[in-house]
Amino acid sequence: MPPVIQAEQLTRRFGDVTAVNQVSLDVQAGSLFGLLGPNGSGKTTMIRMLTGQIRPTSGSARVLGMDVAAEPVAVREKVGIIPEQESPPSFLTAEEYLSFVAKVRRLDEGEERAGWWFDFLEFEEKRDVLCKDLSRGTRQKLMFAQAFLHRPVLALIDEPLINFDPVMQQKVKEYLREYVRDGGTIFISTHILEIAEEICTDVAILHLGNLVHAGPVAGILAGKKHLTGFFLEAVGKGADA
Amino acid sequence: MRDLFVAMMKEEWRVHSTMFGSVSFALFPVLIAAIARMGSVLLPYLADTIPGGLIGFLVHAMFLLMGAMVGGFGLLGREVMNRRFGQASLLAYSSRTLPLSDRRIFAAFVAKDTVYYLLLWVFPFLAGLALGTPLSGLPPSFVGLAALSLTLAFLTGLSTVFLLSTLYAHSVKLLAAVMGAGVLLAILLTGVGGMNPQFLFPPYALFRGWSVPLFLLSLGIITLFSAVSIQYLTAEFPDREKRFANRFGPLAGQLRGFRYAPLMAKDVLDLWRSGGLVGQTLFSFLLPMGIIWITLSVLGRIMPQAQILVTFAGVAGVIAATMYTWLTEFDTLGAYTFLPLGTADLIRSKFASFLLLQPITAVSVGGLAILTGNPGAALPATVLALSVAVYACGVMIFLTGLWPAVMVYSVRVFAASLLFTGPVLLGLIALSSVSLIYAFLSVFLFLPALLLIRLSFRRWETWERAFL
Ligand SMILES: Nc1ncnc2c1ncn2[C@@H]1O[C@H](COP(=O)(O)OP(=O)(O)OP(=O)(O)O)[C@@H](O)[C@H]1O
Numbered sequence: 274m275p276p277v278i279q280a281e282q283l284t285r286r287f288g289d290v291t292a293v294n295q296v297s298l299d300v301q302a303g304s305l306f307g308l309l310g311p312n313g314s315g316k317t318t319m320i321r322m323l324t325g326q327i328r329p330t331s332g333s334a335r336v337l338g339m340d341v342a343a344e345p346v347a348v349r350e351k352v353g354i355i356p357e358q359e360s361p362p363s364f365l366t367a368e369e370y371l372s373f374v375a376k377v378r379r380l381d382e383g384e385e386r387a388g389w390w391f392d393f394l395e396f397e398e399k400r401d402v403l404c405k406d407l408s409r410g411t412r413q414k415l416m417f418a419q420a421f422l423h424r425p426v427l428a429l430i431d432e433p434l435i436n437f438d439p440v441m442q443q444k445v446k447e448y449l450r451e452y453v454r455d456g457g458t459i460f461i462s463t464h465i466l467e468i469a470e471e472i473c474t475d476v477a478i479l480h481l482g483n484l485v486h487a488g489p490v491a492g493i494l495a496g497k498k499h500l501t502g503f504f505l506e507a508v509g510k511g512a513d514a
Numbered sequence: 515m516r517d518l519f520v521a522m523m524k525e526e527w528r529v530h531s532t533m534f535g536s537v538s539f540a541l542f543p544v545l546i547a548a549i550a551r552m553g554s555v556l557l558p559y560l561a562d563t564i565p566g567g568l569i570g571f572l573v574h575a576m577f578l579l580m581g582a583m584v585g586g587f588g589l590l591g592r593e594v595m596n597r598r599f600g601q602a603s604l605l606a607y608s609s610r611t612l613p614l615s616d617r618r619i620f621a622a623f624v625a626k627d628t629v630y631y632l633l634l635w636v637f638p639f640l641a642g643l644a645l646g647t648p649l650s651g652l653p654p655s656f657v658g659l660a661a662l663s664l665t666l667a668f669l670t671g672l673s674t675v676f677l678l679s680t681l682y683a684h685s686v687k688l689l690a691a692v693m694g695a696g697v698l699l700a701i702l703l704t705g706v707g708g709m710n711p712q713f714l715f716p717p718y719a720l721f722r723g724w725s726v727p728l729f730l731l732s733l734g735i736i737t738l739f740s741a742v743s744i745q746y747l748t749a750e751f752p753d754r755e756k757r758f759a760n761r762f763g764p765l766a767g768q769l770r771g772f773r774y775a776p777l778m779a780k781d782v783l784d785l786w787r788s789g790g791l792v793g794q795t796l797f798s799f800l801l802p803m804g805i806i807w808i809t810l811s812v813l814g815r816i817m818p819q820a821q822i823l824v825t826f827a828g829v830a831g832v833i834a835a836t837m838y839t840w841l842t843e844f845d846t847l848g849a850y851t852f853l854p855l856g857t858a859d860l861i862r863s864k865f866a867s868f869l870l871l872q873p874i875t876a877v878s879v880g881g882l883a884i885l886t887g888n889p890g891a892a893l894p895a896t897v898l899a900l901s902v903a904v905y906a907c908g909v910m911i912f913l914t915g916l917w918p919a920v921m922v923y924s925v926r927v928f929a930a931s932l933l934f935t936g937p938v939l940l941g942l943i944a945l946s947s948v949s950l951i952y953a954f955l956s957v958f959l960f961l962p963a964l965l966l967i968r969l970s971f972r973r974w975e976t977w978e979r980a981f982l
Pocket residue numbers: 287290291292310311312313314315316317318319357982
């Protein structure tokens with residue numbers, strides 16, 4: 274089976290800043306792929322390019338076999354996305370927002386699925402609250418539900434756990450693992466290395482826009498290293514390069 | 515607070531100059547000055563057909579209108595700190611963590627906006643007028659007085675609408691009571707008291723005859739209105755979690771004939787729940803239209819009634835086109851660019867929502883025709899207004915994509931929109947003045963409008979992605 278994500282020399286510049294520099298990487302179906310890197314290393318930019326929200330300056334990417342630059346909408350039709358900034362529209366309620374997403378995605382059973390998410394992420398009592406009045410964590414829950422509402426085969430999620438309390442983090446980690454077990458693929462960016470070590474099958478490390486490592490987590494742990502130590506080493510190396 | 519003001523000025527400059535390039539942004543006032551200068555050169559010719567006093571009144575009314583159209587700060591309320599600023603002015607938002615009261619932050623914001631409007635529109639216009647004196651033959655003292663009274667007229671419009679919109683944000687009843695009292699006072703003063711109506715508009719009275727008390731009165735009104743507004747504005751609004759029953763589903767159901775029903779339903783709820791639908795209609799549409807109507811009625815002395823109505827309809831169309839900005843200005847596109855929607859979808863859906871708002875235009879123009887005793891003109895005038903609205907909206911979409919509000923200050927956009935709409939509008943008004951039947955010709959504007967919208971998909975595709 275071809276990789277679900279194939280990035281080929283992907284590069285994005287913002288003025289003088291090169292946010293992502295000639296990154297090539299493959300993500301295989303069924304993996305829980307962690308994108309790691311310090312602040313400003315290009316993780317968000319990478320995810321936005323892979324989902325056609327911004328165009329690469331050069332290079333190309335195929336997602337689920339589609340050329341992202343040529344068919345951004347078709348790609349977003351298939352995948353689920355949690356953007357970095359959780360920003361549901363201010364004047365819809367949480368329930369209305371999920372109903373909005375379901376309608377845009379033309380889902381028939383949107384309502385039941387939304388109900389399931391309210392229940393699973395335990396924010397039933399916030400259903401009828403305007404999104405702008407929700408707490409950050411609740412908004413993050415909403416964005417999580419939104420991304421998985423159509424049961425995508427691939428989800429690209431940007432720091433999805435950062436606003437969750439430990440209990441909720443546990444629950445969501447479990448969900449992600451199961452999701453992958455059921456044949457889905459997850460591409461997750463995170464700073465939280467413990468989480469990456471715990472749930473990811475593969476990781477890539479970005480530093481200053483450069484890919485400094487990509488490979489299975491098992492390989493790293495087999496070298497008797499913790500991911501944290503490995504990460505700091507990789508990033509240190511990147512800084513010298 | 516002064517530091518905050520300066521920082522906001524810089525931020526605004528940076529936002530605009532990075533967006534259009536500093537040169538292009540800096541050229542904007544130059545363009546305004548050039549237009550004003552050309553206009554002033556025409557004055558001697560105009561004076562042959564229009565009595566001099568009337569021109570003075572028209573220009574003052576125009577400045578009042580300009581002020582009125584940008585004065586709706588009260589509508590922004592606290593929301594502004596979260597949303598509008600969220601995009602354009604991060605500073606106001608982030609300043610909330612500084613040891614400054616909300617009121618001060620807001621005051622700095624209002625001051626910043628006012629100064630920008632003065633620098634970008636009012637002063638360049640006055641400079642153009644002054645530069646035109648060698649050709650227009652106006653005495654410098656006259657130009658000096660006009661500069662002062664026009665600035666005051668602008669600030670009067672701005673502060674009045676600032677006050678009214680602030681009252682509105684508190685309660686509609688309060689607004690109605692204050693406006694009722696204002697109208698009553700005006701009637702008493704002019705009708706019973708026998709006061710010259712021009713004193714109701716002190717800057718204009720000042721222009722007609724300079725006097726220190728009148729100057730102080732003008733200034734006093736502006737200061738009072740602004741001070742009261744700022745005082746009231748940040749008086750804590752009830753701050754609680756707002757809950758609503760699901761209105762989205764039913765609304766999307768009602769709109770299901772439309773391809774973009776969910777997006778339109780979202781637009782409607784956004785506008786409705788933010789208070790924007792009523793507020794914007796009141797302050798960005800009906801109020802300016804009222805000022806225009808009163809101004810045109812004064813022209814009734816030299817213009818036939820039908821022509822006034824047609825002119826009004828045409829101008830109403832242009833103002834109605836700005837409803838497109840109501841739909842885009844508060845919308846953070848970041849809320850759904852990760853959904854399977856492309857630029858074309860977003861533009862189409864905004865245009866559809868825009869059409870959904872047009873009954874407001876139709877009712878206003880048609881209603882006015884009937885109320886003023888011209889029921890026969892109601893249909894052609896309404897058709898003209900709607901066609902112009904759709905066309906001008908098409909032009910705006912083509913030129914500014916999904917960002918009409920921020921793009922206005924680009925010289926190229928501004929000049930292009932003048933070229934696109936000006937001649938068409940004048941031509942249609944002239945033709946329709948000859949015979950109302952010609953107003954129906956305006957329906958042909960739908961064709962270029964749709965073409966422009968179609969062309970805008972391509973044009974805005976990449977730009978949009980880069981901007982987010
Ligand atoms: N729209 C933009 N305009 C200009 N520069 C940008 C833009 N988006 C990102 N950058 C720059 O690109 C670089 C990478 O940013 P990016 O957001 O991808 O990093 P990140 O790895 O997601 O960081 P974090 O962990 O803090 O979320 C940064 O230097 C950032 O300043």
